[in-house]
Amino acid sequence: MALKNYRFLTKPLKIIFWFLIFSGSFNLVNLILIAFHQYTAHLLNIYTVIEFFFLSLYYSYLNVKKYRNLMYMAIVIFTILCIVNYLFVQNKIEFNTYTRPVGAIVIIFYSLMYVSQQNNEEQNWGDNMYNWINTGILLYLASSLFMFIFINYLLNAGQHINRILWATHDTILILEYLLFAVGFYKCKTHQTISTY
Amino acid sequence: MQNTPDNIYILVLLGMTGTFLLVVSFIFFSVRNQNRLLKQRQKFQQAQIEHQKELLGAVIESQEAERKRIGQDLHDDVGTTISGLRLLIEMFKPTGGDDKNYQDFTQSTKTIIDKIVKDVRNISHNLSPTTLRYYGLAAAVTEHCTIINQSGKLQIALVNNAEKTLEELPLPTSTALYRVLEELLNNTIKHSGASKANIDFNITDYKLYIDYADNGKGVSADSASVKKGMGMQNIESRLLNINAIYAISPYSGKGFSIKIECPLA
Numbered sequence: 001m002a003l004k005n006y007r008f009l010t011k012p013l014k015i016i017f018w019f020l021i022f023s024g025s026f027n028l029v030n031l032i033l034i035a036f037h038q039y040t041a042h043l044l045n046i047y048t049v050i051e052f053f054f055l056s057l058y059y060s061y062l063n064v065k066k067y068r069n070l071m072y073m074a075i076v077i078f079t080i081l082c083i084v085n086y087l088f089v090q091n092k093i094e095f096n097t098y099t100r101p102v103g104a105i106v107i108i109f110y111s112l113m114y115v116s117q118q119n120n121e122e123q124n125w126g127d128n129m130y131n132w133i134n135t136g137i138l139l140y141l142a143s144s145l146f147m148f149i150f151i152n153y154l155l156n157a158g159q160h161i162n163r164i165l166w167a168t169h170d171t172i173l174i175l176e177y178l179l180f181a182v183g184f185y186k187c188k189t190h191q192t193i194s195t196y
Numbered sequence: 197m198q199n200t201p202d203n204i205y206i207l208v209l210l211g212m213t214g215t216f217l218l219v220v221s222f223i224f225f226s227v228r229n230q231n232r233l234l235k236q237r238q239k240f241q242q243a244q245i246e247h248q249k250e251l252l253g254a255v256i257e258s259q260e261a262e263r264k265r266i267g268q269d270l271h272d273d274v275g276t277t278i279s280g281l282r283l284l285i286e287m288f289k290p291t292g293g294d295d296k297n298y299q300d301f302t303q304s305t306k307t308i309i310d311k312i313v314k315d316v317r318n319i320s321h322n323l324s325p326t327t328l329r330y331y332g333l334a335a336a337v338t339e340h341c342t343i344i345n346q347s348g349k350l351q352i353a354l355v356n357n358a359e360k361t362l363e364e365l366p367l368p369t370s371t372a373l374y375r376v377l378e379e380l381l382n383n384t385i386k387h388s389g390a391s392k393a394n395i396d397f398n399i400t401d402y403k404l405y406i407d408y409a410d411n412g413k414g415v416s417a418d419s420a421s422v423k424k425g426m427g428m429q430n431i432e433s434r435l436l437n438i439n440a441i442y443a444i445s446p447y448s449g450k451g452f453s454i455k456i457e458c459p460l461a
Binding site (some may be wrong): 054062096118119121122123124125126130135138139142143145146150153155157159164165168169172 | 205207208209210211212213215216218220222223229230231233234252266397436
């Protein structure tokens with residue numbers, strides 16, 4: 001959908017588009033490594049940093065301008081935190097359960113900031129493409145927060161439990177992508193109306 | 197934590213489900229709230245527009261009443277007095293009434309008085325067209341067009357495909373449409389340099405369509421002169437007041453054309 005409407009995409013939507021491309025490629029690399037029986041948990045550190053970078057950049061365009069520099073600063077601080085965490089704290093074969101939830105909480109905060117801003121808009125909720133994208137991000141990050149926190153416990157769980165939890169996670173992820181698709185679709189209709 | 201009997205995996209699953217539900221309901225309430233707010237604002241704006249329309253209607257109504265009063269006063273008082281004056285001059289016969297100078301004076305005075313009577317009649321008719329009140333829009337427009345055609349300033353072709361409808365139009369609507377057409381014709385004569393104009397009345401699906409076109413130099417629909425001109429503003433407010441809409445054809449450098457759509461129900 002995003003590719004089809006690429007020429008209509010606004011800057012924030014292009015960020016989300018490239019985030020999706022990155023996310024897809026990263027998962028592909030992950031799958032290949034798993035196929036070669038490599039541990040991939042430490043790769044999640046890189047993913048966390050880049051995910052935070054993309055989503056912060058996205059919200060920096062949507063939220064009030066005066067917070068933009070603070071958001072850029074947050075990206076730098078979070079990246080440093082992730083590096084420190086990877087090198088000195090969670091450096092074994094384990095997930096980064098300290099940094100990923102922190103990143104998610106910050107993004108959830110940005111998302112809520114956006115919602116509070118949006119409450120005063122004189123527009124139908126559904127017509128605004130950013131609302132759909134924001135809902136997708138908020139839904140995924142908030143719902144998966146518990147999973148991010150307890151993911152290291154899940155490593156020791158049985159296959160059955162893991163399957164249930166990952167299936168739940170994947171369902172929410174699909175929902176997020178569906179909401180993204182609606183956002184990208186709305187982008188085109190939005191542009192068509194504005195050219196009148 | 198490992199010592200508690202609780203199953204951590206179930207707790208995670210419950211946490212995820214709970215948060216999911218919380219977020220969904222949060223979004224749902226936020227959407228409902230925003231849309232409700234939007235509806236309220238739209239309602240408020242609609243009420244404001246209605247109020248403005250009512251005010252506009254009142255202004256137009258009082259304007260028409262005032263025109264009618266002035267028209268009648270001109271016709272009845274000034275007209276009658278001048279006619280009386282003419283009669284007096286005609287009856288006045290001084291000694292030596294056969295004097296050439298006196299006869300020339302009487303003749304030229306009578307000619308001037310006749311001109312004044314005619315002008316007063318035209319002005320009073322323009323202010324309050326009696327034809328419109330008694331014979332409807334079609335007759336009033338025809339009469340107006342005939343006067344213009346006779347003056348030789350413009351040749352107007354009138355096509356009426358909605359005869360019965362025009363007769364039954366309520367007076368406020370027919371007055372508004374008459375004033376609009378009057379304004380359009382006025383613009384054509386004053387500014388366009390056109391030699392011909394067409395007025396077509398048509399009716400479709402309970403809507404009256406009026407097509408007006410001239411062969412003058414035309415004007416761009418979005419030009420500042422059209423938007424700011426008093427004439428166009430008058431047209432707009434009159435049409436707004438009877439819930440009619442209009443569309444000016446795009447500027448092609450040749451002629452001016454406007455389509456008016458007026459609901460009949």
